[in-house]
Every structure is written in C-alpha cells, then in structure tokens.
Amino acid sequence: MNNEQNKAMKTFLESVAADMLQKYKSEMGHTAVVFPNKRAALFLNRAIARLSDGPVWSPAYITISDLFRQHSTLTVADPILTIAILHESYTKITGSNEDLDRFFSWGQLLLSDFDDLDKNMGDARKIFRNVSDLHELDTLSYLDEDEINILRRFFKNFTADDTLLKEKFLRLWSKMADIYTDFKDNLRRRGLAYEGMLYRDVVEGGEIPYLYERYLFVGFNVIQKVEQRLFSDLKSKGMARFYWDYDRYYMGSGNEAGVYIRQWLDKYPNELRNDDDSIYDNMLSGKKIDFVSSPTENLQARFISTWLRENDRYKDGSRTAIVMCDENLLQTVVHCIPPEVKELNVTTGYPLKxxxxxxxxxxxxxxxxxxxxxxxxxxxxxxxxxxxxxxxxxxxxxxxxxxxxxxxxxxxxxxxxxxxxxxxxxxxxxxxxxxxxxxxxxxxxxxxxxxxxxxxxxxxxxxxxGIAHTAKHxxxxxxxxxxxxxxxxxxxxxxIGTGRTSGTPEDDSxxxxxxxxxxxxxxxxxxxxxxxxxxxxxPFHGEPVKGVQVMGVLETRNLDFDHILILSCNEGNMPKGVDDTSFIPHAIRAAYGLTTVDNKVAVYSYYFHSMLQRASDVTIAYNTSTEGASSGEMSRFMLQLMVEMPKSQTIGKTALQAGQIPAPMIPEVVVKDDDVMTALNTIKKLSPTAINTYMRCGMQFFYKYVAQIRELDEQDEDEIDNKMFGNIFHRAAELLYERPRKDIDTILNIAFNEELFGLKTNTEAEPQLNGIQLINRSVIKRYLMMLIELDKQLGDFKVIAHETDVAMRLKLNDRTITVGGRIDRLDRVDIGTPRERLRVVDYKTGTRTAGDITAVDDVFRPENITGKHADYIFQAMLYSIIEAENDFTYNPNHDTVSPALLFIQRTKVKDYDPTITMNKQPITDISVHRDTFVRLLKEKLNELFNPDVPFGLSNDPKVCRVCPYRLMCGK
Structure with a gap:
C-alpha cells in the first residue's frame, strides 16, 4: 500500500475541520461541536490541529446527550431506582399488589416504551386511548406471538382464553396514561428523570439559555422528534450549522441507509457542498471488496494476523480498522494481533464479566x-x-x-x-x-x-x-x-440503600x-x-488516535478508514438483534411516529454503508456455522451489496479453512516398551477389580494401574454416590453383627460418621444430614432390616468375619504375584448339600444382578463382564478359592467353601439363595472348579505381564460409555 497516498485521502472529519477553519477559525472558542457519540471528537480535534497553519482555539466537544443535560435541572436516575419508582406508580394507579421482583423485567420494557414516547414527542393520552379503541376488536389477532407471550408473562393467573386476556390487557392500558403521568411527577419531585423525559422537558420548558454562540452538529443520521425541536430552535436563532456524512450511492429512494438524511438535507442544510464528489461520491470509486466465509468465529479472529500483514496494512496505523459486529470476540481478537503491530487502540472496553x-x-x-x-x-x-x-x-x-x-x-x-x-x-x-x-x-x-x-x-x-501475586503484565x-x-x-x-420508593424529599416527617x-x-x-x-x-488506556483501531460498530460513526476488516457480519449481528418487543402495538407505533423495527434496520444499514463508503480496501467476514445461536447467514446488507453494486465493481469471495486439519484420534494399542514394563514390574499385588479391569479393557488397565492416572474423587455434599452408598451399607452390616446390642440407628450413626464424614471410629453422635442424605439413610436402614430377615431364615448359622483381607500367591512364567482383596462377610451355614459349609458373601446394593454362567471360562470372557456381571462372580470365586486352601485363620481345616453374591434388593424373593450358580446349579463347593479357575487366571496374568502382548482396547461400546479415560484413547 502507498502510505503517502493513504495519508492524502480526505476523510469526512478532515473535510469538516477544513470548513470550520475557513469559516470559524477566530471564533472556535465560542463554538460547540455536537456529535452523536464521543469517539469522533478526538479525530476531529487532531484534524483541526494538523490542518491549522498556526495556534487556534479548540472548540468545545459535546455529545447530544451532554447538550440536553446542560439545560436541565433534573438528573438521569439510576436504572434500578427508576424501575422501583415506576413500580410505585404502577401499584398506586392500578391497585395491584404485584411485588417488585415480578415487575422488574417487564418494567424495563415499559420504561423503554415511555422513553421512546417522550423522545418522539408522543401524546400519551391519545396513544393509549387509541390502543384501547383498537382492542374493541373481538380477537387479539393484531398482536403477534411475541407480543402475546409478553402479555402472558405479565398478567397473573391468565388463561389461554383470548377474551380474558383481552379484558386484562384493556384494564392495564386504560390506566397506562395515568401511570405515565404519575411516574413522571414522582420522578420530578425527586429531581430525577429518565433520558427521554429530560430531553422533552428541555424543549418544552420554554426559552433555552444556550451556553455557546454557535453549535455545529456533525455526522447525525436518525434525529428523534425531541432532537428535531432543539435543532429547529437553534437554527431559527441562527446558532446551528449542520454537517452530514453520507454517500450518493445510498441516497436514492431504494436504499434504507439514506432514509433519514434524505429528510434532513432540506430542513437542516449541509455546510459542506453536496456536489463535492471527493466527499460524497466514494462508494463506487473502485474499492476492493472481499467477502470471507469462515466455519468458526475463532478462525475469523485468527485471520486477523494474515490480513494485517498482507500488503503491510498494519503499517497504516489508525487508517486501519478491525470492526467487531459481535463484541464478544474482543478477547480473541486482541490475542490474534501479530507482534508486528506496535501500537493498538481498542475502543470497546474489556467486558468486566x-x-x-x-x-x-x-x-x-x-x-x-x-x-x-x-x-x-x-x-x-x-x-x-x-x-x-x-x-x-x-x-x-x-x-x-x-x-x-x-x-x-x-x-x-x-x-x-x-x-x-x-x-x-x-x-x-x-x-x-x-x-x-x-x-x-x-x-x-x-x-x-x-x-x-x-x-x-x-x-x-x-x-x-493481589498486586504482589500478579504478573507485571x-x-x-x-x-x-x-x-x-x-x-x-x-x-x-x-x-439500593438510599433510593426512595415512597414519600417525598420535602416531607420526610x-x-x-x-x-x-x-x-x-x-x-x-x-x-x-x-x-x-x-x-x-x-476502558483501555492509551493514545486513541494512534495505531490499528479495534472497535465495535457504533464506534465507527463519522470515522473513515482506508483498510477495514469487519468480523462476524452475520444476520443477527448486522443488523444487531432488531425486534419490535413493546407494549405498544406496531400499528400504533407507526401511526404516531414512534420507533419501529424498520427504523432500527435503517439505522444499522446506515452504519454498515458509512463504514464502507470511503474505504478503498474492505474485507467482510462472516461465520457459516449454524451451531448454537448462529444462523450461518451473511448479513442482509452484504446480500444487498452483491445485488446493487454495478458489474464493474466485483466482490471477491474467499472461504477460510483451518491451516491444520485436526487428525482424528485413532484408537491404538500401548506397546510394552522398557518404560511400560518398568512401571508394570512394580505391581506386586492385584485385586479382583484390577484383574477385571484388564480383562474388560487393556487400555483402561494401563491408564489406571500402570500410568496411574486417577479419577477425580470429590464428593458432593448434596448426594451420596453409589460407591459411598455401598461403603456405608458395608460398614453398617459389619457393625450389625459385631455389636448386636446396638440399635440400628446407632449403627447407622457410626457408619455415616466414619464413611461419609471421615470422623473417628465409633462416633455415635447423630450426624447432621441434608434431605437427600436422610433419604439414603432410610434406604440403608431398610436394607439392613431386609438382611436381618434373610439371615433369620438360615436357622443355625454363624458370622465368622466381616471385612477381612485374604490373599494367595501365584507362580507365573517369570514371576510370582499376589492376588487378593477384602471379603465383605464370611459365615458358616448349615443348609443344602453339603449341610455345613463356609460362604464367602459379597454384598451388592445395586439393582442389577449377575447372570448364570455355564462354565468357569465364562468369567474370563470380556463380553460377560458387562453382559452378565461376570466381574462379580469372578471376585466371589477367587475369594472362595483363597479361603478354601490359604486361610488358616478362619478355615484351618479347609472346609467346603461356596461363593455367594447377596443382592439386598432381591432378598424378598421367595426361597432366595445368594449362592452363585453354574448351569443353574448352586456352587456349593468351589474346590470342584479350583484347577480350571486357577489355570485360566494364570494364563490371563501371564498375558498381562508378557512384553510382547500390548495393551489393547475393548470392543464393547458399553465399556467405553462409562470409561473415565474414553477421551484419552479416542474410542
């Protein structure tokens, strides 16, 4: 790019500055320049300083809001206090007892209607009377769905009956003018106002004592009626001059961007020459326009670096702008500015949220x-x-x-x-x-x-x-x-603490x-x-007229840039979420000149076209994704450009694609290299849970036991998860037989205190439980009663041990490994055949029971672990084998042992027997299956420690769905 050429290009504000210096150079000190917003004042002041051939007084720079507030004794009230005062007037006039909580959300909408009514000098009595007349119709068909929904949210105890809804609507609107009047009186007594009320008071309050000899109105577009009244008053006194910023391209009758300025040029004549092509005929002056589609918002932001570096755009400093139609992109945009950019001015503030x-x-x-x-x-x-x-x-x-x-x-x-x-x-x-x-x-x-x-x-x-702990930058x-x-x-x-909602400042007593x-x-x-x-x-601090400019759409008013990148120019962002949500129906709004959705679209159309009109290099990006709230559609104004631009002005189209295509995660095996084998060789003992994990999925075993990546275990105080529920039940069942003289409630206190609250052993004090925990306590108590009833049916039986550890050593091909764990309950029963035997009982509190197996090798098949809960059966069989031949404490004579899974929720079944079955026959003597079980177990463990057999993945989708490591392996 030619930097000198860019600097020579005249902007709108430079044209205004030149005209001001020519006409009012010696009178600047008595002149006020009025803008729609504050931003443009900095650039105009710089232009005046650069174009002046010597020292010159600076004019006063004010916004239109400042101008009105200078001439009012009222103060614009805090929005919260304003709604509270409106609520007071509403309840006073209607006699409603609706509280401020319910009123607040729709009160904001009502306040917006009153503000718009005042800014457009509406007659409240006529408007609300006409609304009532309109409701003499038999139906609510003139209201759209959104308006009816607003009414339904507002009215208490409404029904779907249009007649009742109409009756309540009329009842409210018959009082609306009185609410409006009382509300304004209420505010005025406090010396307060909302913005529209203050504006209207100024122009209706008689002669205005203006502070300056001359007012220059620069770059306005839509002018509400209250502003028109002020403009006309100043013009009639010879105190007003007007500078209009537009382009002939959209001043024809077919383009809504020029709908307002077309109205004002005759009424408020332009100080600049309307036939000056250098100012007002730039839209079709051979500019470069590119539309860029992007599959994501972030990819648009990453495109910034490329765009700024391309043709050294960043070197043109403040003549280069990045405009965000969605200001939520700010954080991403700032992080995507390349290091070559030494000066950056961010106009939009950083969101506090x-x-x-x-x-x-x-x-x-x-x-x-x-x-x-x-x-x-x-x-x-x-x-x-x-x-x-x-x-x-x-x-x-x-x-x-x-x-x-x-x-x-x-x-x-x-x-x-x-x-x-x-x-x-x-x-x-x-x-x-x-x-x-x-x-x-x-x-x-x-x-x-x-x-x-x-x-x-x-x-x-x-x-x-925080200063001492915060990084310098x-x-x-x-x-x-x-x-x-x-x-x-x-x-x-x-x-909140001092805002009055009743009484008056003058009469506190x-x-x-x-x-x-x-x-x-x-x-x-x-x-x-x-x-x-x-x-x-x-707000960001810095020199606002230097460096690449980053801003929102509203900040671009009256400013011109040579290079401009517009981001997220999607329908919904441009125009920005325009709607006609109001208590005043559209027909009445249009009839009385209040703001409608058409007005809002026209305003944004002007913003869009004015951004482009003097730029020679325009890039407009939009998001094609339809995820979330995004429509994936380019703005209607972009489509309008494509249709209306002459054929000589081509619009380039580019589609962004990620420079790096994310490689799909392909499930792989983990090879047992030296590092893996070193970690694996540190394992000297395996529990049934670990062995079942390996049989279920080798990769899951690797992550959990070799890599030792643990799951998060943060207990929510409001809930008791399945694991904690089981722990509490197991401890209570143990205490039930250890301390038979203790009542169940005391036993439950001890179990909850130890397992849930981590208190010292045997703490009998009643714990403080919330509602959900109390429900769980009640369920566990019921389970204990069911266990007692089941045990009564056993007749002569003896509980030998609870929560006892058992283990056995197995000699494998190249090592000896210990396998074992903790038995929930070991008892001696005198039922069935043989009459007397030991039982290894594993309590289960869940709803899902284990299935019947046909052979020992069923418990070593991965598909049966989830399909038949073979992991439960495997554990009980392993503990029974250990108890039958390795436990010299409780079974020194190696008596017959049988495995049992006691599902508490099944105990009500007639003739319930928890003994594990094979081919639907109870396993009353585990020694019959011992050799087969141990052989298959050794084979599985030899495979586990075999360096030539990698850790593989499960093919069972049920396993993957509940696996905490599923995102790591990509299955």
Missing amino acids: QTPIASLVAQLISLQTRGWDDKHRAFRLHHVNSVLRHPYARHISPSAQEIYQEINKEKRFYLRPTDMAKDDGLAEVFSREGMTIDTTVRADGYDLTAMLRWLMAVVKRVAVN DIPLFQESCFRMYKLLNSLLTT TAPVSTIGDTISIYTFQHLMMQIINTTSI
Whole structure:
C-alpha cells in the first residue's frame, strides 16, 4: 500500500475541520461541536490541529446527550431506582399488589416504551386511548406471538382464553396514561428523570439559555422528534450549522441507509457542498471488496494476523480498522494481533464479566445464598470449595489451598463460619455477621446493604493483596477490574440503600420511606447484580488516535478508514438483534411516529454503508456455522451489496479453512516398551477389580494401574454416590453383627460418621444430614432390616468375619504375584448339600444382578463382564478359592467353601439363595472348579505381564460409555 497516498485521502472529519477553519477559525472558542457519540471528537480535534497553519482555539466537544443535560435541572436516575419508582406508580394507579421482583423485567420494557414516547414527542393520552379503541376488536389477532407471550408473562393467573386476556390487557392500558403521568411527577419531585423525559422537558420548558454562540452538529443520521425541536430552535436563532456524512450511492429512494438524511438535507442544510464528489461520491470509486466465509468465529479472529500483514496494512496505523459486529470476540481478537503491530487502540472496553473478579463476586453471592444451610447454620462444602478454588482465593488468604485440601480430606460437608475463620481473610469471607435480618421485615431474611458492604470489603482485600501475586503484565487489568467492581458495588449500595420508593424529599416527617433493598428479593438482587456486571466494560488506556483501531460498530460513526476488516457480519449481528418487543402495538407505533423495527434496520444499514463508503480496501467476514445461536447467514446488507453494486465493481469471495486439519484420534494399542514394563514390574499385588479391569479393557488397565492416572474423587455434599452408598451399607452390616446390642440407628450413626464424614471410629453422635442424605439413610436402614430377615431364615448359622483381607500367591512364567482383596462377610451355614459349609458373601446394593454362567471360562470372557456381571462372580470365586486352601485363620481345616453374591434388593424373593450358580446349579463347593479357575487366571496374568502382548482396547461400546479415560484413547 502507498502510505503517502493513504495519508492524502480526505476523510469526512478532515473535510469538516477544513470548513470550520475557513469559516470559524477566530471564533472556535465560542463554538460547540455536537456529535452523536464521543469517539469522533478526538479525530476531529487532531484534524483541526494538523490542518491549522498556526495556534487556534479548540472548540468545545459535546455529545447530544451532554447538550440536553446542560439545560436541565433534573438528573438521569439510576436504572434500578427508576424501575422501583415506576413500580410505585404502577401499584398506586392500578391497585395491584404485584411485588417488585415480578415487575422488574417487564418494567424495563415499559420504561423503554415511555422513553421512546417522550423522545418522539408522543401524546400519551391519545396513544393509549387509541390502543384501547383498537382492542374493541373481538380477537387479539393484531398482536403477534411475541407480543402475546409478553402479555402472558405479565398478567397473573391468565388463561389461554383470548377474551380474558383481552379484558386484562384493556384494564392495564386504560390506566397506562395515568401511570405515565404519575411516574413522571414522582420522578420530578425527586429531581430525577429518565433520558427521554429530560430531553422533552428541555424543549418544552420554554426559552433555552444556550451556553455557546454557535453549535455545529456533525455526522447525525436518525434525529428523534425531541432532537428535531432543539435543532429547529437553534437554527431559527441562527446558532446551528449542520454537517452530514453520507454517500450518493445510498441516497436514492431504494436504499434504507439514506432514509433519514434524505429528510434532513432540506430542513437542516449541509455546510459542506453536496456536489463535492471527493466527499460524497466514494462508494463506487473502485474499492476492493472481499467477502470471507469462515466455519468458526475463532478462525475469523485468527485471520486477523494474515490480513494485517498482507500488503503491510498494519503499517497504516489508525487508517486501519478491525470492526467487531459481535463484541464478544474482543478477547480473541486482541490475542490474534501479530507482534508486528506496535501500537493498538481498542475502543470497546474489556467486558468486566470476563474477568476473574466477576466470577469471584458471583461465587461469593452464591456462597451466602444457595451455599448457606440455615438448618445446620453452616456453609455447604460445594460452595465453600468454589470460593477456595478460585484463582483469587490466594489474595484472600495464603492458606486457602491448604484449607481446601483439609476440609475435603475430612469430608466435612457443612462448615460453620467459626470452622473457616483460620485467619482474617477467611473470617471475613465466611462471615454471616449482619447478613440477615428479621423475616418480618424481609421474607427472605437478607440484608442487601450488609451483603453489598461485605462484597466491597472482600473485593478491596483482593485488590490490596493481589498486586504482589500478579504478573507485571497483568497488573493493569487486575487493578482496573477490581476498581470497576468496587465502584459498581458502591453505586449499587447507594441506589439500593438510599433510593426512595415512597414519600417525598420535602416531607420526610409525614411520608413513610423505604429503600429499594426492602422491596426486592435476594434472587432479584442477584439478577440485577449479574445484569450490571454483564453490561460494564473496563476502558483501555492509551493514545486513541494512534495505531490499528479495534472497535465495535457504533464506534465507527463519522470515522473513515482506508483498510477495514469487519468480523462476524452475520444476520443477527448486522443488523444487531432488531425486534419490535413493546407494549405498544406496531400499528400504533407507526401511526404516531414512534420507533419501529424498520427504523432500527435503517439505522444499522446506515452504519454498515458509512463504514464502507470511503474505504478503498474492505474485507467482510462472516461465520457459516449454524451451531448454537448462529444462523450461518451473511448479513442482509452484504446480500444487498452483491445485488446493487454495478458489474464493474466485483466482490471477491474467499472461504477460510483451518491451516491444520485436526487428525482424528485413532484408537491404538500401548506397546510394552522398557518404560511400560518398568512401571508394570512394580505391581506386586492385584485385586479382583484390577484383574477385571484388564480383562474388560487393556487400555483402561494401563491408564489406571500402570500410568496411574486417577479419577477425580470429590464428593458432593448434596448426594451420596453409589460407591459411598455401598461403603456405608458395608460398614453398617459389619457393625450389625459385631455389636448386636446396638440399635440400628446407632449403627447407622457410626457408619455415616466414619464413611461419609471421615470422623473417628465409633462416633455415635447423630450426624447432621441434608434431605437427600436422610433419604439414603432410610434406604440403608431398610436394607439392613431386609438382611436381618434373610439371615433369620438360615436357622443355625454363624458370622465368622466381616471385612477381612485374604490373599494367595501365584507362580507365573517369570514371576510370582499376589492376588487378593477384602471379603465383605464370611459365615458358616448349615443348609443344602453339603449341610455345613463356609460362604464367602459379597454384598451388592445395586439393582442389577449377575447372570448364570455355564462354565468357569465364562468369567474370563470380556463380553460377560458387562453382559452378565461376570466381574462379580469372578471376585466371589477367587475369594472362595483363597479361603478354601490359604486361610488358616478362619478355615484351618479347609472346609467346603461356596461363593455367594447377596443382592439386598432381591432378598424378598421367595426361597432366595445368594449362592452363585453354574448351569443353574448352586456352587456349593468351589474346590470342584479350583484347577480350571486357577489355570485360566494364570494364563490371563501371564498375558498381562508378557512384553510382547500390548495393551489393547475393548470392543464393547458399553465399556467405553462409562470409561473415565474414553477421551484419552479416542474410542
């Protein structure tokens, strides 16, 4: 690119600057330049400085909003306070008892309607009367589905009957003008206003004492009626001049981009020459336009590096712009700027919601609400963990990680504030002091002002302590995000804590006064908090008119660039989510000149075309993916360009593809090389679970026992998983026979305390259980009673041991290995044939039983492990073989042993016998099958330790579905 040529190209603001210097150079100090937004002022000021041949007074730069506010004694109220005051007027006029929580969401929509009505100088009495007249129709057919849905969300106890819905609609709208009037009076008494109200008050309030001799209105497009009134007033006094930014390409009647400026050129004449082709005839001046399709949003962002380097676009600095139609791309865009770019100006702020401090605040609020258990007067472990695991927890307490490990090791599911007060930081975070109030004052019992002060104190602690632990290049964002959050919380505290919702400032003695904090629930508070965070940005600091520009669509107004890359130019992003959601039907809006969806589309059409009109090098990217909310369609304005551009202006089309195609994960085997064999040779003992894992899937065995990649084992305090349920039952069943004089409830207390809460052995105190845990306790108690009833049927039997370890050594081809594990119960029974025998009993609390096997080798077939639960049978048979010939403690005479799987949920079956069957016959003497079983087991273990046999993958999809390592092997 020719940099000198680029610099010589005249932008709209340079044309304005030249005209201002020619006409008002000596009068700049008495001139105000009014813009739709603040951004363009910096560029105009630079243009004036560059074009001036000497020192010159700078004019005042203000926005249209500033101009109105300069001439009003009212203050634009905080949005939360405004909705609360609107709610007061609504309940007063309608007599409704609807609370602020329910009102808040649709109250925002109502406020938007009132704001639009005032900005367009609508007559509320006429508009709402006409709406009522319109509803004399017998049906609601003139309302679209979205409007009916809004009404249904609004009205309480509605039915699908159109007649009832119509009746309620009419009842509301017959009061709407009165609500509007009372609401404005209510605000005015407080010295407050919403923006539209303030604007209207200024132009209807009589003579305006303007502060400047001359007002230059630059780059406006849509002008609402209240602004037109101001413009006309200034023009009639000879105090207004107008500079219009447009291109003849879209000024014809067929293009909506020029619909507004076409109206204004005669009414508010242009200071620049409309016949100046260098300013107003650039859209068709041989520009290079490329459409780029991309399969993903991120690939568009990665394209930035290529685009900036191509033809050295980045060297043109502020004449090069990257525009995001979806500003959520900001973080990705910034990370994709190539190192060659030494200066970068980001106009859009960094979203506060994407910072760690925002997630910390969300988790802190959750800790004090869902995380607090009032019954136990303690915090729930899950929510405590969320705070302690947060990256900023170390700024709260240096012991955060240590405390996290400690409380999870102990499985303490309920933690009192005193339990967590290990230091000042933890004591502050896990405090409940002042957080609650009398439920007669607030039904939910929360003091929102106290909660906000607590949040501010924690954020302040994080900000003060965090500098020392934050990387140097991250400190600015860390500091600014903490500052913004603290400021936001403080502002919300002021609004919630002092905002009046009744009474007047002039008459405190006779009118009751309450705060917003008294009228909104904790859940609405959370919603508001997150809503405010989501709309707050952290501004970037730097020289705004230098370097490559990164901005959103709205920031491009009145600015011109030579090279422009527009990202995510999809339908839905451009135009941006335009809709006609309103309580005022479309027909009435159109009739009274209020804003409609057509107005919004026309505004975005102007934004789109004005971005392109003076650029010589345009690249527009869009996402073709239809996943999620994306339509995968290019913007309607891109299609319009393709149709309307003359044939001499070709539009290039490019499709982005990933430079690297991700290789599909192909299931492979793990070869037993030297490293694998070294790790494998460290295994000296194998449990039945490990052996079954190997038979089920060699790769799973490798990950778990050789590579020793363990599954996460974090217990949720609200639930008892299958493993924990089984552990508690096993311990309770053991105690049942160890301590027959203890009642079942005491036994259950001990089992829960030991297994769930990790307390010392034999702790009989009743544990504090939540609802789900109490249900599990009840089920386990019922299972114990079923076990007792089953054992009664055995007659003469004796429980010999519970939870006893057994093992045997097997000599393999090149090593000796120990196999064994823990028997749930060993008993001696006097039933069946032979009459007396030992039973190795394995308790099972699940619903799925083991199937019948036809031969010993069935338990060594992988397909039977999941199909018939052969892993259960394998374990019981192995323990029985060990007990029959290796256990000299409980079976010194090597009496007959049989394997049994006692499925608790099956005990009600008539003549239930837990003994394992083969060919539907109970195995009453395991020695009959001993040799076959041991031979097959040795074969399997020799295979396991054979360096020439790799670890393979299971072919059973059922195994893969529940395997924790399935993403690692790619099966």
